[in-house]
Structure formats: C-alpha cells, structure tokens
Amino acid sequence: MNAPVQAASPVIEVRSAEKVFANGVRGLGRIKLRIEPGEFVTLIGPSGCGKSTLLKLIANQIDPTSGTVLWWGGDFSAVGATDRRLAFVFQDPTLMPWAKVDANVRLPLDFAGVGRAEAAARVAAALDQVGLGEAARRYPRQLSGGMRMRISIARALVTEPDLLLMDEPFGALDEFTRDKLDEDLARLSWQRGLTNVFVTHSIYEAVFLSTRIVIMAANPGRVFDEFVVDAPCPRDEAFRNSDEFAAMCRSLSVLLADASRASGAV
Amino acid sequence: MRRLIDHPWFWRIAAPVLVGALILCVWEWACRFWRVPAYLFPRPTQIWRAFIVGWPVLLAALGSTLRVTLAAFAAAVVLGTLIAFLFVQSRVIELSLLPYVVLLQVTPIVAVAPLIIILVKDTQASLILCATVIAIFPIISNTTIGLRSVDPGLAAYFRMNKAGRWTTLWRLRIPGALPFFLAGLRISSGLALVGAVVAEFVAGAGGRGAGLAYEILQASYQLNIPRMFAALGMITATGLVLFSLMSALQQALLGHWHESAMREER
Secondary structure, rough: OOOHHHHHHHHHHEEEEEEEOOOOOEEEEEEEEEEOOEEEEEEEEEOOHHHHHHHHOOHHHHOOEEEEEEEEEEEEEHHHHHHEEEEEEEOOOOOOOOHHHHHHHHHHHHHHOOHHHHHHHHHHHHHHHHHOOHHOOOOOOOHHHHHHHHHHHHHHHOOOOOOOEEEEEOOOOOOOHHHHHHHHHHHHHHHHOOOEEEEOOOHHHHHHHOOOEEEEEEEOOEEEEEOOOOOOOOOOOHHHHHHHHHHHHHHHHHHHHHHHHOOOOO | OHHHHHHHHHHHHHHHHHHHHHHHHHHHHHHHOOOOOOOOOHHHHHHHHHHHHHHHHHHHHHHHHHHHHHHHHHHHHHHHHHHHHHHHOHHHHHHHHHHHHHHHHHHHHHHHHHHHHHOOOHHHHHHHHHHHHHHHHHHHHHHHHHOHHHHHHHHHHHOOOOOOHHHHHHHHHHHHHHHHHHHHHHHHHHHHHHHHHHHHHHOOOOOOOOOOHHHHHHHOOOHHHHHHHHHHHHHHHHHHHHHHHHHHHHHHOOOOHHHHHHHOOO
C-alpha cells in the first residue's frame, strides 16, 4: 500500500479496449479510461452505449477483443494476490432466499475461507453499516426491496473492497428509497475511501454520487464526454436541494441529449 | 367454541370430515332404501364389519404392501436423484439417456410387470422393481429441472467469486433444487404405492407375505365384496398418510422461504 510506485498508478486503466460481440456488433470501440483512487465514476448514456459492457470489462467478467485493462497498474491475476479487492453489486440483490440475512452476507467470506468468529464480527459490522443490524436473523423475503439491496451492498462491503462496481443497483427501487440509499452509499464510500464505478440511467443519481461522470454514446460504444462534479464530499440532502445541483443536472441533461443524437437511431 | 371455529385449521379438517360423513350417511341410507345386496355394493357398516372380522390378516397384508412401497420409494429417491445429478453434469449424458427415461415413463407398467415378474426370480424384488419404475420418473424430472433452474444472478455471483464446482453444488444448486425435489417426492410417494399394488395384482403372489392387492383379488373371487372395500379403503388411507407426511416434510424444509410452502400472512 505504501509503495510509492503503486500509489502513483490508477486503480483502473482501460487502454484502447475494444469489444466485438460474437454477432459482429461493436459493443465498445477503443475505450480509454483512467480511474484514480478515491474517485466515484459514473457511466451514463443511452441504451446500447456499452456502459454495462465497460463495467463488466472492469470487473473482468468479460475479456476485451483487443486492448487491455490494468488493475492497480497490473494484470487481474495480481488482484487476488495483493490485498486489493474489488466487489460487484448487481442490478438485483441476488440473495439466496433459503439463507438468513447474515448467512447471505457471510457468503463471500465463506468463499475466502475466513474463520467463523472473524466472519461473524465482520458480518455484524457490515450489516450495521447499512443500517440493518436488526435484520440479521431474518430471511430476505421478509424484507423490502430497498432493504434487500442494502443486504447486497453489505455483502460487498464485508469483503472490505478497494474498488466497488455497481450496475444500476437501485434501478428497481422507488425514488424515495433510491435517494436514501444514494445518501448512504455516498457516506460509506467517503468514509472508507472507496473507489467506485457506478452505472445508472438517472441524471440526478449520477450528479449526486459522482466525482466524475463519463458520458457514453453508442454505435460503437464510446466515451462521448466527461463531466466533473465539483462539489465537496460526503454529500447529503442539502446538496441535492442546492441550486448548483440543479444546474449540474441541467448541464448533464444537455450533454446526454447530445450523446443520444450522436448514437444515431434510438 | 367461537375460538375453535376461528382457528385456521378448523375448517381445513372439519369441512372435509363433514363432507365425508355426509357421503357415508347417504351411502348407508341409499343402500338400505333400495335394498342393495352386499355382494353388489356393500354399505359402510358392512365394510367396517368386514374390517373388524378380518383385520389381523388385512393388517399383515398392509404391512407387506407398505414394505414394497417404502423400499421402492427409497430406491426411486436415491436412484432418481443420482440420475438427475448425472443429467445436469453433462448435456451429452442427458440427451443420450433422457429418451430411455421417458420410455420407462410412457410404457404402462401393467404391460411390463409380467415380464419383470418372470425375469426376476425373487418375488419381493420383482415387486419392488415394478414399483420403483413407476415412482422414479417424477424424482428424475423434478430434480433435474430444480438443479437446472438456478437463479442466473446468483450463479454469476458464484462464478465471479470463483466458487468451486462442489461449493456451487452444495450452496447453490441443491438448496435451489429443494422445492422441485420435494414436489417430486410428494408425487413419487403416491406412485410408489400405486406401483406396489399394481405389481402385486400382476404377480398374484399369495401365501405368506401377500399384499393388499392379493387380498382384494381373493375377496373378489369369493364375492366377499365388503372385505374388498375394506382392503381398498386401507390402500387409500395409506396413500393419504404418505402424502401428508411428504407435505409436512415440505412445510418443514421450505416453510420459511419458499412460496410453495408459505402460509398467507394476515
């Protein structure tokens, strides 16, 4: 961690990565992207712009057709070997319905072979962080959609990740719950110094959470523009109600409309 | 009294029992009114008397049938589950074996039973084999479907965390398949009984260790119709008990998490 060489390298570096799918569609065309430690980067853009594909590339779920992706300046195989970790939160909570909440959160620790006592302590801490310490002995289906998503986030946090990747995690929630979860996520990321890559469709969510927004366009999927959200962290309700928030949402909305036009047929 | 009526279980038990009692009363009355002779259609009281007179023999016969049923059911569960596991391991295995499993299912057991009884020397073994052939199909098909219908999101999560084949099987596929397996168990338990009775009919095995089917055949030769009905009633009761046991097992294992066994909340 303290090695100066490593500190200088970005968390993620996408070097001219291109993704061509089996059916010949160019999902991503020569993407260049650097993500520095502590950044909260949101990928936004019209449907088919490849934001989910780019996130999967960063999660090492798919391989680029050409070009490379570097994690902390190295290969993905080095991620597990060092104490760098990344965690992924899906669109759905993807919890095991037959297991109680604490068992669900403990799952990644079981995979990693963490001992019982330590795992129990870490699970309890992670549940407290998402405000669901009380729900440990309940089953997922006894909880609301928002609570289930919190459990999913706790399952990611329990691994103490350095990089948190989220693919439209709050897309299925009502706006009130989404705002609440956004605030919690903003606070947790800031407290832990997490680096985030976040995919969303929501302009408000993007502006609220991000330090930098990457606007993407389709045909082929590419980075269209970038938008730096210049506001202090951690953010809260007051930021959402401020004039500068509204102004930034308007600017982003204009950029997105441009990106949409540049993508061709919608 | 009022409390008893309000209890949710009251109507679940009281209503069917009332209907049953009503049918028995009408049956008794109708047979008396039209003076139907016992050798054509016995009254419930005559059937009860036949049971009282013949119960030592009938109960021993029930024991025999039950032994065959349980042995066949156990064999069907063990073999069926193993075959299902084999099927999900490889598509090639499933594609090459599935037609024969279906063949087994669509061939009427009554037609095959004589062959089995000729080929297998030991009567008991041949009876069990017949009943197993009938009972195994729901186990195979349900367990296969269950093992296959893994939540794709959870499957992706396990893959991303590099969970091994056994971990995935034990922590994801087996719990996920449980509801399907238990539904198969419920059907299979009834079919094992049907199979045992059919096999006994075909084998016509009498003497020591004769089953209820033999008792029915004997009673029909002797025009002892009330005794026939008594034996039939015992088979039905056995089927009901088996079904209830399987339902209770399903409730115990799934009650807290799966829709199929959840009670409506008020």
